[in-house]
Amino acid sequence: MPKSIPLASRFYEPVVDQHESWIAVNPRQGCPKNCGYCYLKDRGQTLVKPVEVATPKDTVAQLLASPYYHRDAVLALYTCTDALATPPNRAHLIKLLHALAAECIPNPVCLITKCAFTPEVLTCLETVQRKGLRVIVYLSYSGLGPDVEQGIDHDALRANFPALHHIGTPVIHYWRPFLPTNSTPEAVTRVLDHVTQYARCSVAIGLKVKPGGHELLTGLWPELADNAKDDVERASSVWPEQMRAMLPHLPDTYGDYPIYETNTCALSYVLDQPDRFHILGSTVCEKQNHCPAAQRALCERGESAPPVNENTITAHLEKLGVTQVRWSWDPASKTLTFLAPIPTAPANNLAQTLRIRVRTAANASDHYWTGKVTGSVPLMIPDNRDI
Known part of the structure; x- marks a missing residue:
């Protein structure tokens, strides 16, 4: 270290x-x-x-x-x-x-x-x-x-x-x-x-x-x-x-x-x-x-998924204690987008429980690594050694 x-x-x-x-x-x-x-x-x-x-x-x-x-x-x-x-x-x-x-x-x-x-x-x-x-x-x-x-x-x-x-x-x-x-x-x-x-x-x-x-x-x-x-x-x-x-x-x-x-x-x-x-x-x-x-x-x-609408999302957000952040819902793509960052854990739970796409900016207070909900992608690093 x-x-x-x-x-x-x-x-x-x-x-x-x-x-x-x-x-x-x-x-x-x-x-x-x-x-x-x-x-x-x-x-x-x-x-x-x-x-x-x-x-x-x-x-x-x-x-x-x-x-x-x-x-x-x-x-x-x-x-x-x-x-x-x-x-x-x-x-x-x-x-x-x-x-x-x-x-x-x-x-x-x-x-x-x-x-x-x-x-x-x-x-x-x-x-x-x-x-x-x-x-x-x-x-x-x-x-x-x-x-x-x-x-x-x-x-x-x-x-x-x-x-x-x-x-x-x-x-x-x-x-x-x-x-x-x-x-x-x-x-x-x-x-x-x-x-x-x-x-x-x-x-x-x-x-x-x-x-x-x-x-x-x-x-x-x-x-x-x-x-x-x-x-x-x-x-x-x-x-x-x-x-x-x-x-x-x-x-x-x-x-x-x-x-x-x-x-x-x-x-x-x-x-x-x-x-x-x-x-x-x-x-x-x-x-x-x-x-x-x-x-x-x-x-x-595929398989049948639970029906989701704005009322469903609001109820689940209240259950998770996330009530102060504005969001938008696109039913065609089943995508929930938060207009300000929320913690990764509730974002992941929304995606899993409701089987929807969730998008949020990375939350600076999170100590866990980022993932799909924050839009992160892999990073490749070159290596100069002969392998």
Whole structure:
């Protein structure tokens, strides 16, 4: 970490929050690992003991009471820690999964991890899945080494793929971040040769740089310093140019294996549902995502969406506590445009819950990275090394 950046005191996120792809549920926060790119670093939440913010029972109650909650949402558990990093985390996870299953929660549940699945957690997954809880595991395997992902047992991480495949739990390979060091043909081959045997698909996402993260990350990627701070932090993702150039050619080697740049499309594919985020027909849909023909046909058929009008929007804004900002509604394109910035979380919730397009300027008070609702796009950075 650059000496000019002070160490942060621990900052805790809400137990229930809205992200671009899902509702985040964070009853335990803080991570003992130290991945150099982690968005928790400037929150003081790496190299620390995880802390319980809510019991499993209270977590379910807060989720169901949240204005963000809706029955179609995907839930991402423990995004402010690694659910498998410590024995107390694993014990909390097991209790929470059983509590969600007992409540007959209809929502798909995602776990994102780099840590090993113990026999107790695997048994829990089998049990709750038999009870009807839909679980998807994101295995975050980038091909980066222990110099960047400090504290991660990469052999154990690789072993998770066949272990989860064996019990029938769908795996999405979370292929991120991309730095110059893991954007070589050799690194890409090592990763994909393994994961394509077991994962349903990969989500390939460049480096996410949230507000305030530019200087923190230049130690990992010096070329970031050659780009304006605002350009880097406003980008939806930042990519080594050579990696972005390789992506379209991966089907030459890996055939029909799906590789997405949009996380929501990976979820739609694994959940066997059409696009609900207006990705269909976009540039990323047609040019970047390597998506099976059957899934594209499913998206083109679509499904019925809830009726939306100005009264519906007003009621949902009141539910979210967003009542002081003027907006316009275009029913033809199903686009809601705010005439002044609103926080990213309610903007994302409006888009997800009502299945509409939402446009708002970036909110300067947000500490989370920007996304589709603010109109951000990827940024490619050239690399002068021979690869």
